[in-house]
Amino acid sequence: MEIRYKLYPYPVMSYYSDDYVNSSFDTTIDPKKDGLNIRIDFLTNLNNVELTKYLTQGKVKFVYHLECAQTGFRTALQTSNSEFTYIISNKKICGRLQICPFIVAIHDIPDYVNSSFHEDYRGFKFLIEAGCVMAVGKQVNIDIEKNINDLSNTPSVFSIIKNADETALGMIVDLDQKKIVIKLPERDYYNYKSIKDEAVIQPVLNSLVVVPALTYVLEELNRRDPSERYEYSSYSWYRAIKKALSNQFQCDVESDQLSKFNMLEVAQKMINIPISDALQALSSGYKSEDEEDTE
Incomplete structure (x- = not known):
């Protein structure tokens, strides 16, 4: 899954748009070998008052979408924690693993406003339905190299x-x-x-x-x-x-x-x-x- 520039009918925080000002959503993704598995450590920094409040209230969550086109593996991980670890079996992935970070609404948020909206959106309220993307982070691609003499390959x-x-x-x-x-x-x-x-x-x-x-x-x-x-x-x-x-x-x-x-x-x-x-x-x-x- 490649993150592509996308227009939404409501403001979305992303690195490729100016829908929000003085705000940021950054995720550091650190993969390590863990025996026959791959351990992936996530460290997310969210700088936005309203979204941080909704995260604490459980109305939104960090979602990490993982996909490996070569093996067909795909999953979405949800967490409310800024630090998160996921271990994936080496058997499930080969070649490039794509990881896309998002903030997604878990519950409907009526009359959504944010003090960091770009001035074009100030004075407007938006209905955010459960499942809607509220922030998009930078995609990270991890190339999983397997030994050519690995018998599982x-x-x-x-x-x-x-x-x-x-x-x-x-x-x-x-x-x-x-x-x-x-x-x-x-x-x-x-x-x-x-x-x-x-x-x-x-x-x-x-x-x-x-x-x-x-x-x-x-x-x-x-x-x-x-x-x-x-x-x-x-x-x-x-x-x-x-x-x-x-x-x-x-x-x-x-x-x-x-x-x-x-x-x-x-x-x-x-x-x-x-x-x-x-x-x-x-x-x-x-x-x-x-x-x-x-x-």
Whole structure:
């Protein structure tokens, strides 16, 4: 959601208009990594007597609209506090996260006047209905960079293609490529292709396709003598797995440590355990839902 210059039928405090004088609405937005999550700290400074009074009375609230176009994630957070923290799962966002601050009326405000109105509006009263925007802050764009070798970023590690063998009935995994190549029968491939760009369905596809393939790869590595695993070191998928095992499990893939793990459990954890989100997507009929407003 890009904030665009917009005309309202009533005065709105914003950085791009002069509807208000001697007033300001500024929000500092500070994102930080918090494990596998992103922590976003909001610090808002409102300089307007009437709006500050309405905020204290609960008639208006700060609203932060968050949207990530790449994943389809979108939510609106409400708070009455000038300091506010929100933690978002790293799985929900990728690329650019847009954050737009607003002040929004929670209840109807009849006969609204403000001592800081521009002189063009002085002497006028306005009916502000619940849900109306009363102030617009500057949009902040946060670019969420993910490691190209992050296994949860499946396109960087896996390549899903159609199996040229028309007699193939099931999924085949090929390790002798730069990426892990997953070959699907023709019908399965085109079904996969038709839904692969829908963000809400990604956990389902990961659970059905990526987790079994990654489990197979880990089991194949485990079958080999540790000294033989280095043969795959020129492949990016192998370096990604090696890094993930080291960071998440303190395991050296080129040692006997790997045999101590359950490969299915490891595969799921490596891509952020998609089954919970997959079942949620299926049970809700593939419809993504905004998170509930946070007080």
